[in-house]
Amino acid sequence: MDWLLAFAQRAHKGDSEALSRLNAWLADWCESNPPYLGPNWKCGQEAALRVMQLAVAAQMLGDVKQTTPGLMDLLRVHLQRIEPTLQYAMAQDNNHGTSEAAALFIGGSWLAGAGVTEAVRWQDKGRYWLENRAGRLIGDQGSFSQYSLNYHRVMLDTFCIVEVWRRENRLPRFSDHFETRAREAARWLHDMVSPTSGDGPNLGANDGARLLQLADTAYRDYRPTVQLAMAVFAGQCAYKEDGPWNHVLHWLGVRTPEECAPGPSSRVADDGGFAVLRRRDAMAMLRYPRFRFRPSQADALHLDFWVDGENLLRDGGTFSYNADQRWLNYFAGTASHNTVQFDDRDQMPRLSRFLFCDWLKTTKVAQLEVGQLTSTFSASYIDRLKASHSRHVNLADSHLQVIDEIAGFAHKAVLRWRIAPGNWQLDGHRLTNGACSLAVRASVPIVRLELVEGWESRHYLEKAPVPVLEIEVTQPGTLTTEFRWTV
Template identity: 65%
Template sequence: MHLAMAALLLEQSGSTTPSLLELIRLHLQRIAPTLRYAIAQDNNHGTSEAAALFIGGNWLATHGVREGERWQQLGRKWLENRAARLVGEDGSFSQYSLNYHRVMLDTFCMVEIWRQRQASSRFSPRWYARSLAAARWLYAMVNAENGDGPNLGANDGARLLQLTDTDYRDFRPSVQLAMALFANARAYETEGVWNLPLRWLGVELPQVLAEQPGSCQFDNGGFAVLRRGAVMAMLRYPRFRFRPSQADALHLDLWLGGRNLLRDAGTYSYNTEAQWLSYFPGTASHNTVQFDDRDQMPRLSRFLFGDWLKTSYLEPIGEQVGAISFAAGYRDGHRASHRRGVRLHDDSLVVNDQVGGFRHKAVLRWRLEPGQWLIEGNALSNGEHVMQVHASVPIVRFELVGGWESRYYLEKSQVPVLEVEIHQPGSFITEYRWAS
């Protein structure tokens, strides 16, 4: 696929050397027999290998290579299948990951750019509808100020289409390209490096500006995005049609402009010490409640949890005077229950956590923006923002501890984490207040 994009950049896709065509043929000859294995994983492996077969097969076919047409049709078939199965009607992707959503979307963009340049027949209306929905999903999650977004799900450094010198965590180039291709609209009005991929790949920048993201619920994947001006809260709730890679039910991210005030830990590494393999995907590395020192779901292997959670309570996004709200809840395999209600105001976030059914203890965690946080009673402050936590039952422990996050693969750094512990069923009320 990178060879194909390079050929487009160098205007060599129509007059390719025999040696390069042979290299493409050998690649596809390797991919085709094992395609079913990639498809069975229900993730980016299937979308990427289908894309390679379509692009490479078309490339070979236009140069008279006999196997090319068969591989092209095989790739087209599975691209259609993967979009229909792995991308929900609301754009949610099977991997529940911001980074792997970008990988999938960049793949579909490369496919569509190649198809247009080669004047091949269009894909089905459903394929374009799912691609558009996926573009809008990423657009809704990404902060326009710096291009960053919640550190959701698996984040191993994968970045398929790098045509800018932007930071790895700047998703705007992918958003702009996908919105231009599938919405015929630009996500970002001003000139910036996010337009470079369009120029490199010969995609016209639309004149129409896409509607700015508002509050929205992506129920196929289990995401609620609440917005008030420059503030965004994202609540993750369990809708697992595909295997979850993290025990992150009811995790809450909070953003003020480009600042990630309440944050996810990320991934760090797939191949490291057992403590990190357990910590980063586990419940303790998320802004949620942990029961009895265990994960919300039992771990079966390095990449697999069992007894997938199901949402048992849902209150859709609602508008009140001066606030927007959402709520969801679950009951796990041990009969412990957690229901979280979120209200976002212009200058504060209020979270109501109702918990019960646990054996010994429930620990609420808030993973904070790095800074000098100090505890005063049942509140803590960094001199700019204030967080208060109250409970309907006695608080056994109210402690600021050191936690970890990994914004980039194989890199980890410490973050302050507030832990609030109770030993009886009850509720927590958290208020996070910033200057309006």
């Protein structure tokens, strides 16, 4: 129901026909989707998302206190759909639970304010589970249970809608613990996202979800969410310059804070297994295994690299949850990440479409060191078959060095660097496009060094070719990669 927000925006700006069209579309939807029948009622989270969209639209139009009997009935049947399967949603330990808790809290308080006594139970249950999910699914350093940049955005947008609703309707505050976890989640996304482009690592599962479409920005521009979440939970602007990232604050009635947060910085979020190294306009993100919740991709020690908002070394993404098995295995597998693959197998064996088993554990993690000339971080793991990988990352102002120590494999190991599309030329062990270069050396013979075609998915159901440099060895040893760019 993204169209609810679009019509509400037009009506708020004086379009006399927009409100009539909104109500006509909503009436048509209700007639075409009778309660609990058909695909639009199959999932409790779908019902929850509709409740949140209705609430945001009503706030924008100033109609929260003037709820019609028809809208009250619509809210009631949605909450009655969500409540019976709430335990299933919570058992997923992901955005299903946060969404459905938010809908119960918002819808319940909305109906309770209109005199519906049974709605107090929904409001209280929603508040309880929002507190519970914030404490369980968000770590001390802000990582979210799904290890995904986009699902992190969905969770943050959900919590922002909840908090804005609470303030607007003068409901009791959430706990300090809830606010602290939400604030750290906002800072986590702030440090991941490029302030230049608004984009960030193509990290983890991504099904195309985008909850708050109130700004005319690209799907992969995360700045509206960062700006909103930092304003709501940290009382700071993430970006001091005016831009479309401020539009969402305007539409939700959130005051723009006078204080500005420092720019994105280096950080380690050990609660989820993320290290961010930043120097000037460069950012390296290392993913290492700290799995408290089910991993959706075999991406241990993947390295993402950005310069001035451009993703130069990149993650493959998701593509689709319902593709052929070949594509499911590829995009979620080790081969679609900038890491080492042992003996043509994934780092963890796949149990089903969404599940891996034998979750990896990090064996060593070095402290992040930010020096005058370089920033460094390292981590390592040993998999179920005793293959080991240790990765040491050094980021300087004009070059990136990655040292991989590998051992314990049976036949071969392949290091992959997935590179931004461009006119890349391979000359010996050096790859260049004129502005950037990547060179590899090894302590053991390299049996194959080849530029091949891989695939990436920047948006759901979309895939495109991407150049991939593959370096293959058959003996344990050390591989050293140096990436240089023009500054």
